[in-house]
Amino acid sequence: MPETQNDSAFDATKITRPAPVLLTYYVLVSVPSLFLALPLLWFRFLTLRYTFDHEGVSMRWGLLFRKEILLTYRRIQDIHLTRNLVQRWFGLATVGIQTASGSAGPEMSIEGILEAEPLRDFLYQQMRGARGEPELPNDASGKPVSLGHGTNTTELLREIRDHLARINRLPEDQQ
Numbered sequence: 028m029p030e031t032q033n034d035s036a037f038d039a040t041k042i043t044r045p046a047p048v049l050l051t052y053y054v055l056v057s058v059p060s061l062f063l064a065l066p067l068l069w070f071r072f073l074t075l076r077y078t079f080d081h082e083g084v085s086m087r088w089g090l091l092f093r094k095e096i097l098l099t100y101r102r103i104q105d106i107h108l109t110r111n112l113v114q115r116w117f118g119l120a121t122v123g124i125q126t127a128s129g130s131a132g133p134e135m136s137i138e139g140i141l142e143a144e145p146l147r148d149f150l151y152q153q154m155r156g157a158r159g160e161p162e163l164p165n166d167a168s169g170k171p172v173s174l175g176h177g178t179n180t181t182e183l184l185r186e187i188r189d190h191l192a193r194i195n196r197l198p199e200d201q202q
Contacts, residue, residue: 084097
């Protein structure tokens, strides 16, 4: 299995193509219908391009019929990481990005990624930054630390409670 790069050196903007092992995966999954599926997957692999910039994620592919999907980080609702048995063997994963489009499946599926977890974390950070949510601090390995849901709100409510308690303890002439 291929090794993944160091998480602290991960830079999603450098990902422009799927990993070459994706072609091997395509060959294996197209064995039952080799003459029909393999040429389609071959052209998909040759034309598949990703772009990660400060606005969003772009994905395009196709030879005769070109398709391009552009998702801004603000539109991203959820990110899923999926791996079937063969993908795990090759160290690959598919990062599925969902929006509020109403479709049951992901709006974009980024295939052939060896650094799937760092890419997912990058996308979550970009999504939070685009929405004005505070970015999560990183731990020693550079991964974002989960603060739990509503931590900032809880701290603010505790601070307000403490201020009210101090005000209630003051004599009436000092209030």
